[in-house]
Amino acid sequence: MDIGQWNGYLDAIDASLEKGMAAKEVVCSITTGFRIIPSLRNAPGLNPYHATVADIGYGFDAVRGTIRRFRNGETISLGKEMLVLDLDTLRISEKQLSPNFELVAKKATPENYELIEQSRFLNQQIAHHTNEANRFGKALLGKEWNVILKRVQNVQAIPRL
Template sequence: MSSDFVGIHSYQRNDYLDAIEAALKKGMAAKEVVCSITTGFRRIPSIRVAPGLNPYHATVADIGYGFDAVQGTIQRIRQGDLIPLEKEMLVFDLDTLRISEKQLSPNFELAVQGADPSVFYLVEQSRYLNRQIAKMIKRANKLGQSFLGPEWEAIRAKNEKIQAIPRL
């Protein structure tokens, strides 16, 4: 079995993978702070019982798993592991991360609706960090699209059917 990246120079592949990883590291740093704040929201009476808090917390965790999945796929590609469909895995991981990010803002806004004014600073910090996470995920996806060119969309279209299966 050979690599899916035949015809792509290793330096070009590594440049794109480096750039994707750099974007994800910035997003992960923001996610870590958001996760801490989100956990702290459970101690704030005006947010503790908000209907969006659990979905928001789950979305933040989901994004963390997504970052790990992309990094794992990149690491396997770099190590030269002979994994079938490595391009498909990279697209699947990045696009799934994009889908998770789409859930972040609505769940956050629901979680902080009716928050006590004394915690507005934390709410605004979280909102800012959520935007940073989204920005880095979008950047990583754009880099993946640039890297794979028209192949990206063809692979993503095939993955769409799998991503439609609800997670348990």
């Protein structure tokens, strides 16, 4: 693949994540606001949901940071591995978003339905852009994606302290 194609895929990944990040910023504000709503304040899933939103934000930053390093011409040992690890970890975080959110949504009262529906829509946008970025990453690396993913999955399995 020539440098133009490589950069085209990086641009596509970055653009998709930028849109997902915009949705994530609004979701983060809403989830913070859930803490002042009596019916949602102690809802099961609120803390894991809020943490997942934060993880997604960190994931967006990680992928975009790796792309920025590539664009700046930095020679990165294991750069492709970083990109795969970051994109796939972001995908895993996104998979945790909906189940945690739905636990919170069960405690919503009618006056909160508008916020719940807006959050649900934004969560879908985050999922869409995360999955799109992963598709672009897979297209960028082709068959190499799965080989790299197998190598980095052991690192993903290390629990956070």
